[in-house]
Amino acid sequence: MKITISDIAKKANVSTATVSRVLNNKSDVSDKTRKKIKKIIEEMDYNPSIIARGLSLNKTHTIGLIIPNITNPYFPEIAKAIESKAEKEGYSVILYNTDNDYEKEMKILKIMQQKQVDGLIVSLTEKTKDYINKLFSKDFPIVQIDRKVIGLKCPSVITDNFLSGYKATKYLIDHSHTKIAHIVGLPDIQNSIDRLNGYKQALEDHNIELNDKYIVQGDQTIESGYEEGKKLLQLKSTPTAIFSANDLMVIGVYNAAKELSINIPSDISIIGHDNINISSIVNPTITTIDQPKYKMGEKATELLIDQLNGKNNISNKVYVSKLIERESVARIERKIK
Amino acid sequence: MKITISDIAKKANVSTATVSRVLNNKSDVSDKTRKKIKKIIEEMDYNPSIIARGLSLNKTHTIGLIIPNITNPYFPEIAKAIESKAEKEGYSVILYNTDNDYEKEMKILKIMQQKQVDGLIVSLTEKTKDYINKLFSKDFPIVQIDRKVIGLKCPSVITDNFLSGYKATKYLIDHSHTKIAHIVGLPDIQNSIDRLNGYKQALEDHNIELNDKYIVQGDQTIESGYEEGKKLLQLKSTPTAIFSANDLMVIGVYNAAKELSINIPSDISIIGHDNINISSIVNPTITTIDQPKYKMGEKATELLIDQLNGKNNISNKVYVSKLIERESVARIERKIK
DNA sequence: GTGAAAGCGCTAACAT
DNA sequence: ATGTTAGCGCTTTCAC
Numbered sequence: 001m002k003i004t005i006s007d008i009a010k011k012a013n014v015s016t017a018t019v020s021r022v023l024n025n026k027s028d029v030s031d032k033t034r035k036k037i038k039k040i041i042e043e044m045d046y047n048p049s050i051i052a053r054g055l056s057l058n059k060t061h062t063i064g065l066i067i068p069n070i071t072n073p074y075f076p077e078i079a080k081a082i083e084s085k086a087e088k089e090g091y092s093v094i095l096y097n098t099d100n101d102y103e104k105e106m107k108i109l110k111i112m113q114q115k116q117v118d119g120l121i122v123s124l125t126e127k128t129k130d131y132i133n134k135l136f137s138k139d140f141p142i143v144q145i146d147r148k149v150i151g152l153k154c155p156s157v158i159t160d161n162f163l164s165g166y167k168a169t170k171y172l173i174d175h176s177h178t179k180i181a182h183i184v185g186l187p188d189i190q191n192s193i194d195r196l197n198g199y200k201q202a203l204e205d206h207n208i209e210l211n212d213k214y215i216v217q218g219d220q221t222i223e224s225g226y227e228e229g230k231k232l233l234q235l236k237s238t239p240t241a242i243f244s245a246n247d248l249m250v251i252g253v254y255n256a257a258k259e260l261s262i263n264i265p266s267d268i269s270i271i272g273h274d275n276i277n278i279s280s281i282v283n284p285t286i287t288t289i290d291q292p293k294y295k296m297g298e299k300a301t302e303l304l305i306d307q308l309n310g311k312n313n314i315s316n317k318v319y320v321s322k323l324i325e326r327e328s329v330a331r332i333e334r335k336i337k
Numbered sequence: 338m339k340i341t342i343s344d345i346a347k348k349a350n351v352s353t354a355t356v357s358r359v360l361n362n363k364s365d366v367s368d369k370t371r372k373k374i375k376k377i378i379e380e381m382d383y384n385p386s387i388i389a390r391g392l393s394l395n396k397t398h399t400i401g402l403i404i405p406n407i408t409n410p411y412f413p414e415i416a417k418a419i420e421s422k423a424e425k426e427g428y429s430v431i432l433y434n435t436d437n438d439y440e441k442e443m444k445i446l447k448i449m450q451q452k453q454v455d456g457l458i459v460s461l462t463e464k465t466k467d468y469i470n471k472l473f474s475k476d477f478p479i480v481q482i483d484r485k486v487i488g489l490k491c492p493s494v495i496t497d498n499f500l501s502g503y504k505a506t507k508y509l510i511d512h513s514h515t516k517i518a519h520i521v522g523l524p525d526i527q528n529s530i531d532r533l534n535g536y537k538q539a540l541e542d543h544n545i546e547l548n549d550k551y552i553v554q555g556d557q558t559i560e561s562g563y564e565e566g567k568k569l570l571q572l573k574s575t576p577t578a579i580f581s582a583n584d585l586m587v588i589g590v591y592n593a594a595k596e597l598s599i600n601i602p603s604d605i606s607i608i609g610h611d612n613i614n615i616s617s618i619v620n621p622t623i624t625t626i627d628q629p630k631y632k633m634g635e636k637a638t639e640l641l642i643d644q645l646n647g648k649n650n651i652s653n654k655v656y657v658s659k660l661i662e663r664e665s666v667a668r669i670e671r672k673i674k
Numbered sequence: 675g676t677g678a679a680a681g682c683g684c685t686a687a688c689a690t
Numbered sequence: 691a692t693g694t695t696a697g698c699g700c701t702t703t704c705a706c
Contacts, residue, residue, distance in 0.1 A: 002395075004682090004684085005683060014692075014693085015692065015694075016683085016684075016685090017685080017686080017693060018691085018693075021685095024685080028691060028692085029691070030692085047450050047451045048451060048684075049392075049683055050453065051388055051392055051397060052682070052698090053683080054698090055386075055388055055683080055685095055698045055700090056686085056698050057684085057685065057686095070420070073410070076407045077408055080406065080434060083407070084434070092431050092433070092448065093431065094430065094432075095420055095430060095432045115387050115388070115429060116386055116388045277615075281588055281619055282620065283620045341699055341700085342701095351676075352678075353677090354679095356700095358701095360700090365675060365676085367676090370676085385699080386700070389698070390700050390701075391682090391700090392683065392700075392701095
């Protein structure tokens with residue numbers, strides 16, 4: 001027994017058109033009937049069906065958010081920001097996790113179109129590039145968050161990952177480290193490549209030779225940090241510092257170090273990336289590169305809504321990350337032999 | 338230039354009715370035309386509009402998830418489980434955060450109705466009880482997750498919080514503690530009350546007298562854990578163990594202890610509740626009561642979908658929590674005077 | 675086995 | 691200022 005616009009119209013002795021007018025705050029309705037209708041709406045606790053309106057207007061006021069995994073501590077803050085901003089602007093958000101799985105990504109992308117979401121905020125793998133480009137060029141509003149896929153034409157909101165990698169490495173160098181390892185992030189992701197390049201550039205700029213053994217491939221999980229950290233810590237020529245592509249892997253390194261009775265930061269320093277909630281909680285707290293996650297979420301939503309409103313000078317947004325000094329990095333002590 | 342069912346119909350020289358039939362796998366279509374139509378659908382990359390279908394069927398295949406805050410580490414896993422299960426069953430989920438704010442809760446509830454979600458999974462404050470009951474009695478499918486509001490008629494998925502409180506406290510008692518404090522969770526929430534009562538019961542069953550000074554009121558944040566922990570640690574007669582209503586507050590107590598140079602667990606033991614991701618990461622790792630969050634999310638979705646499918650023997654689900662032994666609790670050493 | 679047509683709840687010309 | 695009507699894209703009864 002859902003109550004509809006014509007119920008209201010009948011009760012008020014007007015046409016549905018008039019009711020629709022007051023619903024949408026159109027000007028050309030007499031104050032008197034407007035009041036009458038509003039009162040009736042109130043009384044009957046009438047909620048117009050957004051779905052019917054959507055069919056008529058071809059606009060649903062919902063946006064889709066597609067991320068790898070809400071369970072990764074990096075994403076909740078972004079999701080919160082997006083939901084919050086969207087809500088303020090009158091939009092709802094539908095959430096989907098991809099687990100970075102291509103099949104899932106494609107499936108979700110299809111569903112999102114069927115659902116008639118007005119636009120999409122996405123963090124996807126490279127593989128979907130062509131499909132996304134196709135969608136985007138068909139005027140389907142999309143913005144990328146966190147990841148910037150090279151060749152993808154829709155605007156993106158990211159931080160300058162090259163700079164982050166550079167900063168992190170330089171910070172280690174500034175603390176007298178020269179034997180600096182890097183645990184690389186998810187392969188095939190531009191972020192990882194950029195951070196790696198920043199790392200390389202910093203070394204080069206300070207005349208530190210690149211050591212292939214010091215570059216290991218992680219996958220951004222705690223487990224992978226543990227595995228790769230262990231390798232690094234067991235090298236014949238141990239590094240004195242590590243730059244990890246994210247904080248989660250730092251935790252893994254912590255575990256490896258604990259197991260090997262290696263102390264952080266006195267035996268080995270480590271700097272992370274992302275500044276997730278955990279980073280300030282563990283012991284030692286993690287020195288890391290902060291990404292303004294909340295701001296990024298808000299900005300992405302803003303850019304998307306701009307697109308929805310037909311603005312066409314939409315540009316990318318690149319945030320500059322900030323280094324957060326905490327406890328996991330120490331100035332190197334020259335050992336007295 | 339969205340392509341619609343009539344585009345397909347035209348191209349196939351059939352009526353939209355027939356196309357609709359194959360779309361929905363109805364039986365009465367000749368194999369030949371079925372194949373022809375399927376082929377055309379494929380070729381044109383046609384995606385039927387769920388929204389139009391929704392209007393016609395009065396079913397949107399989306400469910401609303403209303404939680405306090407996705408940023409609270411307790412929720413992402415639940416959200417993930419719900420999204421995942423829902424997706425398998427052909428549903429999407431719209432996410433909203435309430436921040437436990439009543440105004441927001443009501444606003445979101447209204448939006449959800451307008452959006453024509455098929456049903457709701459909610460974790461709300463007591464204040465919305467009457468409204469939710471009204472909705473539910475109007476046949477709007479709802480299930481509560483994590484919280485069980487007394488007097489709320491819709492089914493809920495929770496863990497037995499009384500038992501959890503009892504178990505946690507008993508575990509401390511079993512480790513020879515008698516001076517046991519409790520940091521209570523969010524006031525006015527049944528979960529908090531139940532855990533508190535479990536705590537009290539355990540003390541009583543072991544002939545330990547209740548000490549009012551040992552019961553302090555938290556609000557489930559790290560900060561509150563810090564504040565209340567500090568109070569507890571500075572009591573003249575310090576407790577030797579604390580049962581904290583959640584793990585986040587344990588972190589706060591850790592911080593307070595660090596500041597006061599008190600060692601955990603040798604100086605004071607602490608047991609938490611929830612087993613969030615952080616609990617196994619911090620040092621010392623947190624002994625805690627695990628809630629099967631993923632299972633709870635799946636179950637809630639299941640119960641909701643059962644309702645959507647018209648089953649009416651829907652019952653509550655109460656999980657029994659499990660104690661996870663880790664490092665934050667030590668057997669008390671009788672001090673040699 | 676297939677088509678015609680009404681209807682889901684709303685908006686937006688177009689009339690008046 | 692208000693009503694009439696067509697239409698958004700789909701499903702479904704009722705004919706044939």
